Amino acid sequence: MSVITIERKVLEKNDEIADQNRALLKRHGILAINLVSSPGAGKTSLVERTLEGLGKRLKVGVIEGDVQTDLDARRVERYGVPVVQIVTNGGCHLEAKLVQDALLQIELRDLDLLIIENVGNLVCPANYDLGEAMKAVVLSTAEGDDKPLKYPGMLRNASVVILNKIDLLPYLNCNLAELKSNALQINSRLEVFETSCTTSAGIPRWCDWLMTKGARKP
Amino acid sequence: MSVITIERKVLEKNDEIADQNRALLKRHGILAINLVSSPGAGKTSLVERTLEGLGKRLKVGVIEGDVQTDLDARRVERYGVPVVQIVTNGGCHLEAKLVQDALLQIELRDLDLLIIENVGNLVCPANYDLGEAMKAVVLSTAEGDDKPLKYPGMLRNASVVILNKIDLLPYLNCNLAELKSNALQINSRLEVFETSCTTSAGIPRWCDWLMTKGARKP
Numbered sequence: 238m239s240v241i242t243i244e245r246k247v248l249e250k251n252d253e254i255a256d257q258n259r260a261l262l263k264r265h266g267i268l269a270i271n272l273v274s275s276p277g278a279g280k281t282s283l284v285e286r287t288l289e290g291l292g293k294r295l296k297v298g299v300i301e302g303d304v305q306t307d308l309d310a311r312r313v314e315r316y317g318v319p320v321v322q323i324v325t326n327g328g329c330h331l332e333a334k335l336v337q338d339a340l341l342q343i344e345l346r347d348l349d350l351l352i353i354e355n356v357g358n359l360v361c362p363a364n365y366d367l368g369e370a371m372k373a374v375v376l377s378t379a380e381g382d383d384k385p386l387k388y389p390g391m392l393r394n395a396s397v398v399i400l401n402k403i404d405l406l407p408y409l410n411c412n413l414a415e416l417k418s419n420a421l422q423i424n425s426r427l428e429v430f431e432t433s434c435t436t437s438a439g440i441p442r443w444c445d446w447l448m449t450k451g452a453r454k455p
Numbered sequence: 456m457s458v459i460t461i462e463r464k465v466l467e468k469n470d471e472i473a474d475q476n477r478a479l480l481k482r483h484g485i486l487a488i489n490l491v492s493s494p495g496a497g498k499t500s501l502v503e504r505t506l507e508g509l510g511k512r513l514k515v516g517v518i519e520g521d522v523q524t525d526l527d528a529r530r531v532e533r534y535g536v537p538v539v540q541i542v543t544n545g546g547c548h549l550e551a552k553l554v555q556d557a558l559l560q561i562e563l564r565d566l567d568l569l570i571i572e573n574v575g576n577l578v579c580p581a582n583y584d585l586g587e588a589m590k591a592v593v594l595s596t597a598e599g600d601d602k603p604l605k606y607p608g609m610l611r612n613a614s615v616v617i618l619n620k621i622d623l624l625p626y627l628n629c630n631l632a633e634l635k636s637n638a639l640q641i642n643s644r645l646e647v648f649e650t651s652c653t654t655s656a657g658i659p660r661w662c663d664w665l666m667t668k669g670a671r672k673p
Contacts, residue, residue: 275494276577276606277598304578306604327608329547329578357606358578359494360522360547379597379620380495386524388494388575390545402597408626410653435628 251365254333258368261340262351268451269351271367273391274375276357279401281309282434283375284352288316290444295349295451300339302331302356309354319343330362331355350451363390371396378402378409382416385423392423397430404433469583472551476586479558480569486669487569489585491609492593494575497619499527500652501593502570506534508662513567513669518557520549520574527572537561548580549573568669581608589614596620596627600634603641610641615648622651
């Protein structure tokens with residue numbers, strides 16, 4: 238019983254800091270996206286293709302969340318954008334306080350878009366608001382088309398789902414229409430994208446959509 | 456501070472029940488494997504191929520853990536083995552108590568091998584002993600070769616790693632030797648298997664190994 242109470246308190250405290258983050262980001266006119274997925278669904282590759290696809294159209298900052306290593310931050314750094322790595326040391330999700338600490342290390346004045354790449358975990362990050370404008374879930378086609386039904390919590394709390402690795406479809410037992418329909422069955426308001434970070438298919442549409450959402454500064 | 460204390464108490468209580476499960480399984484001469492992975496790495500397909508590969512050589516029971524749905528239990532049920540589905544309703548890992556409840560629903564006298572398919576999550580299940588003899592981690596090659604370094608906790612606590620979906624290697628940016636070497640860098644005692652549940656490559660070796668471990672009843 239006490240565990241539940243304390244768990245609630247942890248979430249309440251997290252939501253409070255998330256609201257502070259949201260206010261800070263709003264003041265700077267920054268669109269913040271919380272990018273979530275299973276391990277290896279392609280979040281970092283999507284960040285790379287997004288940075289290439291946007292080019293100089295939006296000024297982007299990236300926060301990389303990982304259980305261990307700074308491999309992802311080093312990949313993203315090559316694109317010349319500000320990157321902060323958060324290592325959770327075994328923690329299964331990012332929390333608002335960790336993101337707040339990271340925000341202090343970025344020159345927010347210069348940004349239009351902040352991508353927060355969460356820890357690879359399709360369950361726990363669903364409950365932790367980081368102060369983002371929206372959650373975007375990346376689902377790899379290699380995971381199979383039943384995943385939205387089996388991990389519905391994340392999709393319920395998301396605004397966007399990105400069906401990634403579509404280049405692998407000929408070799409998989411995964412029906413893309415079924416995957417999409419399962420995602421929309423859980424949350425009919427989801428904006429759906431179909432991408433491959435290997436061939437860059439679908440990346441232009443995703444970047445154009447980000448342009449319409451990522452309010453540029455006057 | 457109190458959160459940590461209670462978290463420790465939760466784990467202590469879990470370990471106590473896990474020891475009870477282990478004693479019960481040992482009394483019946485059952486080898487129990489806790490099968491863990493990211494969502495969509497192929498745990499259920501591996502269970503299916505394992506049941507086919509073992510044939511009547513071992514009597515197998517299966518506990519299916521899922522955040523939501525009984526899709527996996529229904530897949531496994533077709534093989535005519537006893538299956539119990541645990542739905543965690545949003546919970547990110549199985550706990551020993553849930554497994555204990557499931558064990559009460561299986562005729563243990565008849566079994567040689569119990570496969571417990573955990574929730575798809577490469578982080579949280581690492582810390583929860585279920586009373587198994589060993590954890591087996593399934594890593595999909597589609598997740599990339601850096602995952603052992605980024606999610607080391609699970610591999611540290613495992614005895615076996617199964618590198619699955621090797622049929623996809625020609626289409627992926629994943630170096631199998633590198634994936635294997637990264638896994639062994641985290642835990643050099645890991646028994647390594649390379650499998651495809653689509654072509655059944657590697658399944659005979661895995662099943663033969665299970666035969667050597669799955670102590671048959673006299």
